[in-house]
Amino acid sequence: MDAATQARMEARARILKALAHPTRLFMVDELAKQERCVAELTEMVGADMSTISKHLSQLKAVGLLEDEKRGTQVFYRLARPCVLNFFSCLEAVMQENLQQQIFLVRPGA
Amino acid sequence: MDAATQARMEARARILKALAHPTRLFMVDELAKQERCVAELTEMVGADMSTISKHLSQLKAVGLLEDEKRGTQVFYRLARPCVLNFFSCLEAVMQENLQQQIFLVRPGA
DNA sequence: TGGCTTCATGGCCATATTGCCAAATAGGCA
């Protein structure tokens, strides 16, 4: 793997890593529907606000989210809706995995 | 976030996590072109074979790869080509990020 | 059987990630 390829794969990995967390995936899903402030997301997820703030920072750092300060609140929104396309593929993989499980559990049926 | 949503997000995160590594992304890319045995991938990546084997196991564990043993070799292939659709979105995000960088570096220009 | 090749696994250490609390910062308002 040459250096340029390595660099490109690292850049891709950074974005995927930012997505690869249950809480962050949930927030991306919600922000696809409408923008939300940190307090709202904190309430929806049910975690410490500092935790949510850090998760949002990660998504913003890789360019997936945008934020806008309005008064004392900060509203986040989905900056790259194309990531939503991932989810249908993920669901398909999950579905296939379920089927495979069945075959593994009942091989001779 | 209710329990069912939590579980679904965790399942999605597991798959994305398996993808979110430079070496694993590279191998997915290569396996999209043609199946490869472990030795070939080891050579292409330039890492220890045990490391490559573990990376492949992770991708297989989440259902993205299939393997087939032929003689003493094990050939891996991409089981879910839909993940390739991710990459164009990732490239777009990377491209956008580059542009933003320029604006950030030269805000008044 | 013995030896060789290919691959997987276990162990270990270094590093990264997560999530909480506490403290700092920023904005609005009396």
Add this chain to the structure above:
DNA sequence: TGCCTATTTGGCAATATGGCCATGAAGCCA
């Protein structure tokens, strides 16, 4: 100015991840 609210940041402990080496397991062949 001083206080209150919303958010971010620093610090820390627990846990997970990554990569190498050494070892184990499986298949082929003489």
